[in-house]
Amino acid sequence: MKTLKLSGDQLPFCLDLTLACGQVFRWKKVDGSWIGVIHDQIVILNQENDKVYYDGILESELIRYFSLDISLKQMMENIRESISKYSGKDSDNFFEIAAMLGEGLRIIRQDPWEALMCFICSQNSNIPSITKRITLLCEQYGTPLGNRMYGFPKPSALASTHPDELRSCSTGYRASYLFETAARVLEKPETLKRIFQLSVKEARLELLSYPGVGPKVADCVLLFGYQFYEAVPVDVWIRTIITSAYPDIQIKTPRKKECSYDDIANFCRQYFGPNAGYAQQLLFAARQELPLQQNKN
């Protein structure tokens, strides 16, 4: 195992939080060490305070993968500034709970293709189900790497099977989405890479054109696959958190019974600023601990 001594902008960093907060589904903690696959390489990780022990990856790749080149302190400062500007108050106690619980959480630079497939898989499922589904897909269609580990399936692997075969991986009605999206990616292999050069708006439109990709999945791929930090995925948790903690959003949309997806996402961007996607992820990571009625706090 090699060692990365964290310093400067690399701090704070919390490996556990980053790998367990629902942005990736392929990492397992075994005997205190995280084991996963990046670019068809088995990677082992371990953290003790400001030291990260790693194997199977270069230091530069490690820093890039976990966005350790980004200053979290600066980003949090920007978010707090935006909150103050919007609310006129000097602090948001509710958000600070999530900020404290989520200290060191990093947005991972996930492979866009993997993010796209994983979040198509994620729809209308809980995280344990999603994890199982993706594990099955990798075992069935991924490259064996030894030690019962597999690479993430290539577009060709998913597009060259039959959609009904994909159902054996507990994908349900998502099987045809996976198949058709894989076929489209295979048809134009450069498309996903090209999205990096687009504006958020254009990138989102492109992603929305894939079968099985709606607003939520698109925003997850934008945030986790392309590092558009202004993308705000709105799931049932975020909807509950935002509408209960920030009830003035209701006042902004008085005639509707429920806020729309865009109402919530736009509010978050106004309130938290350009890093609203990161703020969203802090709230999501802390969803079970936040003082909401359903959490019995």
Added chain:
DNA sequence: ATCCAGGTACCCA
């Protein structure tokens, strides 16, 4: 057993 989950596609007024 029943409800719910990192939703989307499709249809209708």
Added chain:
DNA sequence: TGGGTACATGGA
């Protein structure tokens, strides 16, 4: 645009 519903599956 806004509101309804079907969709497969497994976890709690």
